[in-house]
Amino acid sequence: MGLIFTHIRRFFTILRSEVIVLPGRLALVLFVIALLALPLFTQDLYFLRIVILTSIFAIFAGSWDLLSGFTGQMNFGHALFFGVAAYVTALLNIHLHFPPYLSIPLGAVGAVLAGLVVGIPCLRLKGSYLALTTLAFPIILTGIVFAIPGVTGGELGLSGLSRLSSSRLMDYYITAVCMLGLGLVMWLITDSKTGIILHAIREDEVAARAAGINTTRYKLLAFCMSGFFAGIAGGLYAHFMRLAGPSTLEVGLSFQVIIWSVFGGMVSIYGPMAGVFILNPLMEGLRVILGKYPALPEMRMLLFAALVLLTLRFMPEGFIPWVLDRLETECPRCKIRNVFFRHRCRICDAAMS
């Protein structure tokens, strides 16, 4: 009994001294609570649907950041992982009647294999070459999808997958928990020893190799891990939409994930995920608002592009890092982050300049 109380007290101590004092952490905690408590306030199907899709895309954006942000292997064809997983999931579910909890991980394994197929030829390429080459793979696959409509359903795609779960509410919790869990896992990966090595590869591959790191193996590992997480997102998407179509392989989707991530702020995992949670609901909101003025021409995408362009013009590091820089300052002595209005550091009591 005493042990439990100790742990509870410890939890509150951490909450008080480490979480509440920093706006960024506080916002994260509030976000998690809000996400999990949302269905208590509304069970509107359309609204839940938006949040579900946003969660799925957040996983997708996080996986892009793991590969392209953290490891620096610019991937312009990230939709490949999403699409391969969606198609594999759909084929397994439709033909072999695998339930979602089997077909989605297997779809993700398919995406890992795709990551290997892409990764091995791309390991020799760097920078812009790599970016432009990876763009090619989903397009090649799209061509194949269209060329064999018997297997892939051609332009219409594969439809009629079983539902993710019995109700929209369950779908909501499955995707939300998956998003939070996988986001945490990705963040832990970047914080681990492997993450440091991936970071080193981005900063200076030659130096990393000179330090005795087998960079080839780690780059391939990054491709596979990123493929796995993107694959989970693809599988969830296929089961939720009950459709795996060529739109999951589109160039537009590959670009979209880059836009989300760079808008949110690369190299942080939470930045891209937050980027999705800002931009995707905003787009849906715009759809609703613009829908009330039918006289206006369709200008949703135009506003979206203009918003992204202007944001990056003034916050080229991304939106989230910009906000965090305003809200938090780094202690000049001990490098611990403090909320902006403190005059002395909360740890070492040094004067904040």
Next chain:
Amino acid sequence: MFLDILIDGLIKGSVYALLAIGFSLVLGVARIINIAHTALYMTSAYLIYIGTKQLGLPATVSIGAAIILTILLGLLIYRYFIRPIQEHEAAMLIATIAVAMMLQEVFLMTFGGHYLGVSPLVEGYTTILGVRVTWQHILALGLALVVLVGVRLFLFHTRMGLAIRATAQDREVANLMGMDVTRVAMATMAVSVGLASVAGAIVAPLVTVEPTMWMHPLIMMLAIVVLGGLGSIEGSFVGAYILGFAESMVVFMVPMGSFLKDSVALSIMILVLLVRPEGLFGVFFEEER
């Protein structure tokens, strides 16, 4: 059949060469992966449509005006949205994607998704070896070749061309040698957008003008630039004809070819990269210091 492929491949190759050389120049000099490059090519085609169909201007006037307006637009975008964030590579990339999307949406808003046609400059056709070839195709081919020769002369026989090539090879040393790198970058952008708009003017009468017409050339252009070797002008030129011919051969000879044309072109690119990671005429950029 053979002549069809030859003419079609030559025109496609020339248009791709115009696009790829422009893209490659900007990539080399200003280090911008300019996704909006083919969107500017589309802009030029639309401006020609507006000029000839809606304002009733003579074709040559509207083509000239379209090219000048597109160059101005490209320079404005570069000056106010790309240059200020050139330290941030990813942000710059997204900015060009956003510009491309905005152009697409503007044309979608004003003209809808309709397939529009621009009437050819010259009517009629001639018969070569029993195959009908329209004069417009021959004119397009001629124009493309003239512009390509012009670019070649500009890059290799003028001081500005020398400055552009030098900056592309090594930005810092070029700067130390007294070249105004910012001005060179502006000039490169102007030349690059100019080439894109000429390409747009050439294809406008041959294809349908619609708001997504920039996607396919974008993919081909990126493939060509990688295939030929980043920053290599010869590479872009040769790569453009290889992929141009490959595309027409697939379209004319393979059943379901129009679905597979991108796949085949990109597979060729990947095969070449497997053998030569730096592309056909690759010159490795010295890593930025």
